Amino acid sequence: MFTFRNALRNIVRAKGRSLLIGIIITIIALSVCIGLCIRQSAANAKESALSDMTITAQISIDRDSAMSKAKSSSGSVSKSDLKKAMGTSLTLSQLKKYAKASAVKSFYYTLSASVDASGSLEAYSTSSSSSSSSSSSSSSSSSSSSSKGPSGMTTGDFTITGYSSDEAMTDFVDGTCKIKKGKMFTEGTSAMVCVISSDLADYNNLSVGDYITVANPNKSSEKYKLKIVGIYKNSQSSTQASMGGPGQTTDPANEIYTSYNTLNKIVTTSKAKYSSSSTTAISGQLNGTYVVGTVANYNKFKSQVKSIGLSSKYSVSSTDIESYERSAEPLENLAKFAGYFLLVILLVGAIILVVMNIFSTRERKYEIGVLTAIGMKKKKVAKLFVSEIVILALAGVIVGGTVGALTSVPITNALLSSQITSQQTKSNDMQQAFGRDNNGAGPGSSSSSSSSSGSSSSGTVSGNSSSSSGNAVSNYVSSVSNSINIWVLLELLGSCILLAIIAGMVSVVAIMRYEPLQILANRD
Amino acid sequence: MEILKLEDLSFSYGKKQVLSKVNYTFETGKIYAIVGKSGAGKTTLLSVISGLVEPTEGTIYCNGNDMKKEDKYEYRSKNIGVIFQDFNLLTKLTAVENVELSMEISKENNKEKLNRDEIERNAYKILEEVGLDRDEADRRVLKLSGGQQQRVAIARALSYGPDIILADEPTGNLDEETQEEIMQIMKRLAANGKCVIIVTHSSYVAGCADERIELKTMKKSAPAS
Numbered sequence: 001m002f003t004f005r006n007a008l009r010n011i012v013r014a015k016g017r018s019l020l021i022g023i024i025i026t027i028i029a030l031s032v033c034i035g036l037c038i039r040q041s042a043a044n045a046k047e048s049a050l051s052d053m054t055i056t057a058q059i060s061i062d063r064d065s066a067m068s069k070a071k072s073s074s075g076s077v078s079k080s081d082l083k084k085a086m087g088t089s090l091t092l093s094q095l096k097k098y099a100k101a102s103a104v105k106s107f108y109y110t111l112s113a114s115v116d117a118s119g120s121l122e123a124y125s126t127s128s129s130s131s132s133s134s135s136s137s138s139s140s141s142s143s144s145s146s147s148k149g150p151s152g153m154t155t156g157d158f159t160i161t162g163y164s165s166d167e168a169m170t171d172f173v174d175g176t177c178k179i180k181k182g183k184m185f186t187e188g189t190s191a192m193v194c195v196i197s198s199d200l201a202d203y204n205n206l207s208v209g210d211y212i213t214v215a216n217p218n219k220s221s222e223k224y225k226l227k228i229v230g231i232y233k234n235s236q237s238s239t240q241a242s243m244g245g246p247g248q249t250t251d252p253a254n255e256i257y258t259s260y261n262t263l264n265k266i267v268t269t270s271k272a273k274y275s276s277s278s279t280t281a282i283s284g285q286l287n288g289t290y291v292v293g294t295v296a297n298y299n300k301f302k303s304q305v306k307s308i309g310l311s312s313k314y315s316v317s318s319t320d321i322e323s324y325e326r327s328a329e330p331l332e333n334l335a336k337f338a339g340y341f342l343l344v345i346l347l348v349g350a351i352i353l354v355v356m357n358i359f360s361t362r363e364r365k366y367e368i369g370v371l372t373a374i375g376m377k378k379k380k381v382a383k384l385f386v387s388e389i390v391i392l393a394l395a396g397v398i399v400g401g402t403v404g405a406l407t408s409v410p411i412t413n414a415l416l417s418s419q420i421t422s423q424q425t426k427s428n429d430m431q432q433a434f435g436r437d438n439n440g441a442g443p444g445s446s447s448s449s450s451s452s453s454g455s456s457s458s459g460t461v462s463g464n465s466s467s468s469s470g471n472a473v474s475n476y477v478s479s480v481s482n483s484i485n486i487w488v489l490l491e492l493l494g495s496c497i498l499l500a501i502i503a504g505m506v507s508v509v510a511i512m513r514y515e516p517l518q519i520l521a522n523r524d
Numbered sequence: 525m526e527i528l529k530l531e532d533l534s535f536s537y538g539k540k541q542v543l544s545k546v547n548y549t550f551e552t553g554k555i556y557a558i559v560g561k562s563g564a565g566k567t568t569l570l571s572v573i574s575g576l577v578e579p580t581e582g583t584i585y586c587n588g589n590d591m592k593k594e595d596k597y598e599y600r601s602k603n604i605g606v607i608f609q610d611f612n613l614l615t616k617l618t619a620v621e622n623v624e625l626s627m628e629i630s631k632e633n634n635k636e637k638l639n640r641d642e643i644e645r646n647a648y649k650i651l652e653e654v655g656l657d658r659d660e661a662d663r664r665v666l667k668l669s670g671g672q673q674q675r676v677a678i679a680r681a682l683s684y685g686p687d688i689i690l691a692d693e694p695t696g697n698l699d700e701e702t703q704e705e706i707m708q709i710m711k712r713l714a715a716n717g718k719c720v721i722i723v724t725h726s727s728y729v730a731g732c733a734d735e736r737i738e739l740k741t742m743k744k745s746a747p748a749s
Contacts, residue, residue: 002632008624013616370612373576374680375601376629517576520612 003380007387010504021356022392029400029496030347030394030407035342036488037408038415040333042487048327055298055320058292059090059098059305062315095288098308103301106291108168111263111284115256116156118223123157124203124253155202156217160194160256162263168289169257182230190261195230198255207231214256216270218280226258228426239405295321320372330419334412343508346495353503357389361507368511368517382511386504397493404492405484526554527687527719528573535565535572542568546582548737552687555710555720557730558719560739566723567609568740570690573721574606575599601630603729605681607691613665613675619676620661623683624648630684650679654709671702689713693723694732695729707732 007124011018090110117123134142163169166187171177181201184476185193216222234252263284270282292298297334302316310316325332366384371381438466528550535543542565558566569703571577573584575596584591586603600606611623631638644736651661654675665673674694681689691710695703707729714720714734722729730736 002628006628367614370614372597373600373606373608373630374626374629375597375599377597377633380629380632388719509642515577516611517571520608520610 002382005386005393007391010384010388011391017360018388018392019358020028021353021389022396024349024352024356025393025396025496025500026400026403028345028491028499029396030404031345031400032342032349032495033401033404033484033488033492034408034411035338035345035402036491037484038338038412039335039342040485041412042328042331044252045331046324049324050295050321051330053324055292055295055318057292057298057301057316057318059095059288059290059314059316062313064409065315066313089286090288092286093287095286097303098310099288099290101290101301101304101308103292103304105293105297106167107288109164109260109286109288110168110287111162111260112336113160113263113267113282113284114156114217115158115160115214115224115282116217116220116491117158118213118220121212121214123206124197124200124251133488141154157214158214158254158256159187160214160258160263160266162258162260162284164188165262167291168260172232175235177232177234179230180233182228184259185229185259185262187259190265191259192224192226192262192265193229194226194256194258194262195232196226196228196233196256197253198233200256201228201231203253212256212387216280216282218282222270222273222282226256226262230414232257248344265300288431325380330416330423334415346499350499351500353499354388354506356460357503358504361385361510365510365514365519368514369516372514372516373520378511382508385507385511386501388509389500389504390497393496394493397496401489401492404521408484439472526550527552527587528721529585530573531585533569533579533584535568535577535579535581540577540735541716543572543579550688550719550721552717552719553714554734555714555732557733558721558723558739559736561724562710562725564614564739566739567692567711570606570692570721570723573688574604574690576606595633598633600672601633601684602624602626603686604688605686607677607681607694609673609696611677613673613680614677615666616664618662618664619646619649619651619656619668619672619679622665622676623650623679626680626683630632647679647683650675650682652684654679655705671698671705674702674706675696675709678706680684682713687717687719689718690719693724693726694722695724695726700728703728 042162095109096107098104166184167173169177169184172179172184177197179195180198182195184195185191196212203242204212206212206228208231210228211225212228213223213225215224267282267284274281291303292301298318298321305316366382371384372378530548533543533546534541542698544622546569551577558569560566567608568577572579574593575591580709586599586685587593613619614625617625627643628638630636631643648658652658653718656672656675656679659666660672665676668676678691678694681691689710694710698706703726710720710722711732723735724730
């Protein structure tokens, strides 16, 4: 109490000095508060967005690992080694084995295949130069509109996806797609039925009850007839399709949905027609989706699948988390910048306070001499001096913290906005450099944005890998609110008190070295 | 009554011997005047006695206790009151605040309870005893005259009731009238049972002392008058 009261008195007596130190500490506290708030905003946004999401995980071939394994010491990649290292896609039974992990809440799977239009059916296209040629190519073994995909798989006019359950149809679950006419096929059916997009239906003048014929892109004479039981409307416009390639397959309108069993029947029938070594058969891409719910469960799932026996050739990933990370990139960048800014502020602040305290202690040398000469112990004098700067630091934290709390949100939003603009400009420049318009160019292409206040989430999330593959449309987290919390305040208080103590140590060292008699004898 | 005893006390600044084998015993109720030529070590002796510097050799006994074993800060804030030649007051404080601070330090060192009202009341009372009224007591030290500052320094030294008062040239730079007033205070202190040790060049001050000590020999000599 004695120390505190005298420290307060000294602060009041030396108004000029106290005011100067107080202003400096307030500025430091304000800057630190804003920096901490930005970091906290990023953390809050991530936490709330991820907690609001139902995280799903997928198991896929670890291409990076395979590539590095296949690389020889000279750096060249052997194709045979790469094929060996990549292994094969997991079968349904293998996928189901990992679904037994305790972290998995539910499991669903999809089978997708690429097929060509056949008969009068034409793939929906907004580009006049890429109209379907399937009708004219019916006699050829390979459709002219079909193209070889990167993995050697032939890409046709349509993507036909078979779902294991209603839960797997995430576009319908999240409301991106809605049945407008007819109804959805029965869950688990193996009947040759499908639902098509309203765009495709209008384009081909099709309605519920009509039949469409699709063909093997590698052999147009191999045809399959599907009955349309429903027509859906996709709220995601075709212009939002990702930069998956020039084919129509990537257009959401050309997606045909059916049951897993139906598509599996088609794929199995096709396979049976050709030899096992042939690549002519319709090949299906099986994707399993494990609903794990939370990030913690996702991490648990990653370790559990390894213990169940997942080879290192495969890796576990989550499109939800990846999608969020893309959307939060500007905020994360800003948080990183805020971290460096914090370090600089603390360093510069410490230097300024230390230098000021050196001068202040020298100026008060006589006072130290008198106090010790009349019996005040050196450690008490040191405590008094440290208390003075700590009290000033507390006052600085209160003022700086209050102003910081009030201004951090608009400042963060302004910085975030400029960060997003720069990110979008970069993305636009890239698109222009590639000679493309700026449609469907990943996160940067999205004109809409979302805000995060600890409750709202960001980013569109595709829970299903088949529907989301190559579909990277995401929203940026463009605004934050209410980023200050008790931890920010404690960090602010802690850092400012630490600075004050570091500066106060200068006084402590000086006081411990000073001898009262020497000070008083050399008063002049 | 014996209160302070110097036994073979020596002090040197590096190789320069300032005090050599000083032996003396001080009693309560007396005024001692330490005289000697400039550089004889009068102020050094005062510094050694007040615990501001450690003797290079010898022992100081205060109330029979070996000072080497005592805490010097507690000693300076309890047993001994030092009146410095240049007063050494805290100039940003008022006269009463200087006295109060000294009292608080003493109480803090001796772990006594701090009663603000009591401290304030006693500080004004002591200042009044040395001749400073309330108005003067509330003035900042820099606004007081030399004589008034000296009174504040005396009041501060007396504030915690020490048995020994050490004064270094307490009347230096003061006019004759003020010198007399200061010495009256010193006499009153001695009459109240304090041991007053004054380092001085002034023959007047030396003449007021009960015992006059020539520092060179540390022998008792008769008062000047």
